[in-house]
Amino acid sequence: xxxxxxxxxxxxxxxxxxxxxxxxxxxxxxxxxxxxxxxxxxxxxxxxxxxxxxxxxxxxxxxxxxxxxxxxxxxxxxxxxxxxxxxxxxxxxxxxxxxxxxxxxxxxxxxxxxxxxxxxxxxxxxxxxxxxxxxxxxxxxxxxxxxxxxxxxxxxxxxxxxxxxxxxxxxxxxxxxxxxxxxxxxxxxxxxxxxxxxxxxxxxxxxxxxxxxxxxxxxxxxxxxxxxxxxxxxxxxxxxxxxxxxxxxxxxxxxxxxxxxxxxxxxxxxxxxxxxxxxxxxxxxxxxxxxxxxxxxxxxxxxxxxxxxxxxxxxxxxxxxxxxxxxxxxxxxxxxxxxxxxxxxxxxxxxxxxxxxxxxxxxxxxxxxxxxxxxxxxxxxxxxxxxxxxxxxxxxxxxxxxxxxxxxxxxxxxxxxxxxxxxxxxxxxxxxxxxxxxxxxxxxxxxxxxxxxxxxxxxxxxxxxxxxxxx
Numbered sequence: 001x002x003x004x005x006x007x008x009x010x011x012x013x014x015x016x017x018x019x020x021x022x023x024x025x026x027x028x029x030x031x032x033x034x035x036x037x038x039x040x041x042x043x044x045x046x047x048x049x050x051x052x053x054x055x056x057x058x059x060x061x062x063x064x065x066x067x068x069x070x071x072x073x074x075x076x077x078x079x080x081x082x083x084x085x086x087x088x089x090x091x092x093x094x095x096x097x098x099x100x101x102x103x104x105x106x107x108x109x110x111x112x113x114x115x116x117x118x119x120x121x122x123x124x125x126x127x128x129x130x131x132x133x134x135x136x137x138x139x140x141x142x143x144x145x146x147x148x149x150x151x152x153x154x155x156x157x158x159x160x161x162x163x164x165x166x167x168x169x170x171x172x173x174x175x176x177x178x179x180x181x182x183x184x185x186x187x188x189x190x191x192x193x194x195x196x197x198x199x200x201x202x203x204x205x206x207x208x209x210x211x212x213x214x215x216x217x218x219x220x221x222x223x224x225x226x227x228x229x230x231x232x233x234x235x236x237x238x239x240x241x242x243x244x245x246x247x248x249x250x251x252x253x254x255x256x257x258x259x260x261x262x263x264x265x266x267x268x269x270x271x272x273x274x275x276x277x278x279x280x281x282x283x284x285x286x287x288x289x290x291x292x293x294x295x296x297x298x299x300x301x302x303x304x305x306x307x308x309x310x311x312x313x314x315x316x317x318x319x320x321x322x323x324x325x326x327x328x329x330x331x332x333x334x335x336x337x338x339x340x341x342x343x344x345x346x347x348x349x350x351x352x353x354x355x356x357x358x359x360x361x362x363x364x365x366x367x368x369x370x371x372x373x374x375x376x377x378x379x380x381x382x383x384x385x386x387x388x389x390x391x392x393x394x395x396x397x398x399x400x401x402x403x404x405x406x407x408x409x410x411x412x413x414x415x416x417x418x419x420x421x422x423x424x425x426x427x428x429x430x431x432x433x434x435x436x437x438x439x440x441x442x443x444x445x446x447x448x449x450x451x452x453x454x455x456x457x458x459x460x461x462x463x464x465x466x467x468x469x470x471x
Contacts, residue, residue: 008034009121009129010107012100013470019095024103025470027126030116031087032076038062038110039074048089053078061091063102064109070099084126085133124467128460131452138452139168142406145467155280158404167405168451174214175447178420181207182440189433201427204436208424211443215417219410231273231280232389233310236343238317239327243345246372247317248272248285251382276386281313313388314340316362320369321349325359339388342367343381348374405450412449419443 008028014021026034032048039048041059051057055076060069075090082088093103111118124145131141143162150156161167181204188198236244249255252272270285318327342362348371358367368384370377405413423439 006117008111008116008118009125010034010104010118011121011126011470012104013090013126014095016097017095018097022093022095022100024091024093024100024107025121025126026089026091026107026118027082027084027086027121027129028118029087030111030118031089032078034107034111034114034116034118035074035089037114038106039072040069048074048076051076053081061093061103061106063106065105066102068102070094070103070106072103080133083135084129085135086129121469122464123469124464126470127467128464131460136163137165137168139171139409139450140165141452141464142409143167146404146406148468162404170218171447171450174211174218175444175451177207177211177214178416178440178444178447181211182437182444185433185437185440189437201430204427205424208420208427212417212420212424215413215420215447218405219413219417221404231282232312232385233284234281234313234315234385235284235286235311236315236317237286238331239319242317242319242322242327243372244285244317245270247315247343247345247370248283250370250372250375250378251283274382274385276382279386279389281385311338313385314338315343316340316365317343317345320344320347324357324362328359328362340365341381341384341388344369345372347371347376409450412446416443416446419446 006029008026008030010024010026012022013025014023035048039059039061041048041057043057046057048057053076057074057076059072059074061072062069070093072091072093075092077083077088077090079086079088091103091107093099108118108120127136127141127144130136131138136144140163143159146159147156147163150159184199185204191198236248238244248270251274272283274281274283316331318324342365344367347369366384366388368377368381370381372378419439419442423436423443426436426439
C-alpha cells in the first residue's frame with residue numbers, strides 16, 4: 001500500500017466561511033490517537049480507543065497557545081465501518097473560521113509533537129481512500145463530485161442514482177457478458193487441435209450483437225444525461241440592436257450583458273444559466289448578424305454562427321416595431337438539430353391593436369411577444385422555454401433508471417464499443433479465435449476503466465484533483 005495512504009489525514013469538510021456549524025474530518029490509522037492529549041471528554045473516564053463505532057462524545061479541544069478550551073462533539077467511526085473504511089473521527093464545533101483554525105492547529109501541533117503521521121488532506125483524498133479501500137468503485141467516486149456540483153433536483157437525483165451503484169451494476173453486467181464470451185473463445189483456442197467446437201463463429205456474432213446493443217443503449221442514455229447535466233444550450237441571435245442583451249438580462253434578473261443604444265455593442269458570446277421548473281438553460285447572448293466591412297464585427301458574427309451550430313434551442317429575437325422581412329434577411333431559421341422560438345421584442349413600441357403580418361416561413365415556430373422595458377411576455381417566454389423541453393421537442397429529462405456518464409466514462413464506453421465491433425467483424429470474416437479474443441480482451445479492459453478495475457495513477461490524480469479538500 002502506498003506510503004501516503006498510511007498517513008492520517010485531516011481537513012475541514014464543511015463549507016468555508018461563517019456558519020452555525022463546522023466539521024473537521026480525520027481519517028487514518030492514528031485518527032483516534034491524534035486526539036489524545038488534546039481532547040477532553042465531558043465524561044473524564046471515557047476512552048476513545050474503546051468506545052464502540054458510531055459513538056458521539058461531547059467534550060472540548062484544548063488550544064494551548066491561547067489556553068482556551070473549544071467545545072466540540074466527536075463522532076467516532078471505527079474501521080471498516082466508515083466512508084474510507086479507516087478509523088474516522090468527525091470533530092463538530094461552532095462555525096467560526098477562527099475557532100476552526102484553532103482546532104486544526106491544536107490537533108496538528110499535538111500530532112506532530114507526538115510523532116504521529118498526520119497531515120492536511122489533498123483534494124478528494126477522503127473519497128480516493130474510499131475507492132482504494134473498496135468502499136465505492138470509480139463510477140461512484142465520480143458521482144460524489146456530480147452530487148457536490150448538482151444545481152437542480154434532477155441533477156441531484158441522477159448523481160444519487162450513480163452513487164447508489166446503479167451505473168456500476170449495468171456496466172458490470174455488460175463486462176460480465178464480455179468476460180464470459182472471452183472465456184468461451186479462449187477455451188475454444190485451447191481445444192483448437194481437437195475435433196470439438198466449444199463455440200461457433202455464429203454464436204460469437206450473436207453474443208457480440210447483444211453486447212453492442214447494451215453499450216449503445218448506455219451511450220444513448222449518456223448523451224441524454226449530458227444535456228440534462230450541462231443544461232440546454234440556448235442561443236439568442238438576430239440583427240444588431242433588437243434587444244438581445246436587454247432580453248437576456250431581463251430573463252436572468254441581473255445585468256449580465258452590456259446594453260447600449262449603439263448597434264453592434266456585443267462583440268463576444270456572453271453565457272449564463274437560467275433555471276426554469278428544474279431545467280437548466282445555458283443562455284448565450286451573441287453578436288448581431290449584419291452585413292459589415294468591419295473586421296472585428298465580422299469576426300464576432302463568425303463566432304455567432306459557430307455558436308449557433310452547437311445550440312439545442314435558438315431564440316430568434318426580432319424588433320417588433322420594425323420591418324420583419326428586413327430583419328430576417330440573411331438569418332437562418334431552421335438549424336439542424338435544434339428548435340427555434342421567435343421572440344418579438346420591444347412590443348411596448350407597437351401601437352395598440354396593431355401587430356405586423358408574419359411571414360409564412362416563421363409561422364411554424366412558437367412566437368412570444370416581449371418587452372424588456374415593461375416586463376410583458378417574459379413569464380410567457382419562460383413558460384415556452386420549459387414547454388419546448390417538457391413537450392418532448394427536446395430530450396433533457398432522464399427517463400426512470402436512466403444514467404448520466406461523464407466524458408471519461410463515455411470515452412471508455414466508445415473504446416469498448418469499437419473493440420466489440422472489431423471482434424464482430426473478425427467473427428463475420430471467419431478469422432481466427434486468437435484475433436477475436438484479443439479484441440474482446442480490449443473491450444474488457446476499456447469497460448473496466450469505468451469502474452476503476454483497470455486504471456493508472458494519472459487517471460486517479462486527474463479525477464480526484466477536481467474534488468474539494470475535505471471530500
